[in-house]
Amino acid sequence: MSYAMSTNLDTNLTSNTPLSHDAIRHFVAPEECLQGKTILVTGASAGIGRVAALTYARYGATVLLLSRNISKLEAVYDEIENSGGKQPAILPMDLETATYDEMRRLAKLIDTEFGQLDGVLHNAGILGQLTPLEMYDVDLFAKVMYVNATATFMLTQALLPLLKESDNGSIVFTSSTVGTHPRAFWGAYALSKQTLEGMSDIFTQETQNTTNLRFNCINPGGTRTNMRAHAFPGENPMTLKTPEDIMSGYVCLMSDASIGVRGQVVALQPKD
Numbered sequence: 085m086s087y088a089m090s091t092n093l094d095t096n097l098t099s100n101t102p103l104s105h106d107a108i109r110h111f112v113a114p115e116e117c118l119q120g121k122t123i124l125v126t127g128a129s130a131g132i133g134r135v136a137a138l139t140y141a142r143y144g145a146t147v148l149l150l151s152r153n154i155s156k157l158e159a160v161y162d163e164i165e166n167s168g169g170k171q172p173a174i175l176p177m178d179l180e181t182a183t184y185d186e187m188r189r190l191a192k193l194i195d196t197e198f199g200q201l202d203g204v205l206h207n208a209g210i211l212g213q214l215t216p217l218e219m220y221d222v223d224l225f226a227k228v229m230y231v232n233a234t235a236t237f238m239l240t241q242a243l244l245p246l247l248k249e250s251d252n253g254s255i256v257f258t259s260s261t262v263g264t265h266p267r268a269f270w271g272a273y274a275l276s277k278q279t280l281e282g283m284s285d286i287f288t289q290e291t292q293n294t295t296n297l298r299f300n301c302i303n304p305g306g307t308r309t310n311m312r313a314h315a316f317p318g319e320n321p322m323t324l325k326t327p328e329d330i331m332s333g334y335v336c337l338m339s340d341a342s343i344g345v346r347g348q349v350v351a352l353q354p355k356d
């Protein structure tokens with residue numbers, strides 16, 4: 085994987101000035117920049133989350149893989165082990181049905197087994213319907229809001245005590261262009277992403293004076309995955325960036341280079 089060169093790395097790592105969005109997008113990741121970190125990735129079985137998990141492992145992190153599909157998670161686990169990454173962990177969880185108690189037990193398990201949690205990439209999500217709100221199936225609306233936003237909040241809250249123990253914990257929510265600018269027919273998906281942007285902002289305000297935690301949103305922009313293909317069935321996927329193409333921003337927000345970046349919504353493909 086190659087990363088476009090645009091920032092002076094030494095400046096990135098030593099400066100007190102938070103990185104610009106452009107610097108985050110084009111971050112040149114130093115080898116092992118995630119060494120010593122334990123990072124949880126939700127939706128790690130497919131698409132962007134799978135590639136983020138592989139990439140975090142390649143830069144030295146111990147990666148905790150969460151989603152529903154155990155056999156797909158096992159494939160990611162094997163890929164990490166076979167490429168010499170730190171031994172990952174599979175944490176099967178359905179965000180639609182998991183209770184808050186189960187999430188707290190998960191936090192306890194991470195504490196017992198790994199002793200730390202330094203980052204969470206909240207990446208799991210579902211699309212729902214693309215239809216006018218007037219016609220939106222109300223049960224599906226509730227499900228999309230729950231999986232994309234409510235469960236993300238619950239998991240964040242359950243993991244907060246552990247994240248606070250990290251020197252520089254980073255929590256990244258995954259938004260979308262329709263979350264930043266709600267658009268007709270994107271219904272619950274757009275509203276759930278808008279909620280995540282608000283959630284990141286509120287968590288930032290509530291923690292920035294008392295903790296080292298940083299909360300940010302990432303908007304990957306149109307990326308070649310199954311979700312994108314469902315949303316745009318007529319689109320030629322070869323015109324889209326792959327998850328690998330957009331990993332600079334994902335690595336940057338988890339690495340110490342982004343210390344000081346708080347409450348931001350970073351669009352990785354701003355022209356989308």
Ligand SMILES: NC(=O)c1ccc[n+]([C@@H]2O[C@H](COP(=O)([O-])OP(=O)(O)OC[C@H]3O[C@@H](n4cnc5c(N)ncnc54)[C@H](OP(=O)(O)O)[C@@H]3O)[C@@H](O)[C@H]2O)c1
Pocket residue numbers: 126127128129130131132133134150151152153154156177178179180206207208209210231258259260261303304305306307308309310311312
């Ligand atoms: N691709 C794009 O163009 C694009 C653009 C903007 C934003 N995004 C956002 O980027 C994120 C990743 O998207 P993607 O395109 O990579 O999607 P994807 O290929 O459909 O992957 C979605 C992931 O979420 C997991 N997931 C879904 N429901 C879950 C549940 N109930 N519990 C636990 N895990 C669940 C899936 O795993 P299991 O099936 O194993 O549970 C899968 O790993 C999403 O938040 C999406 O909204 C994507």
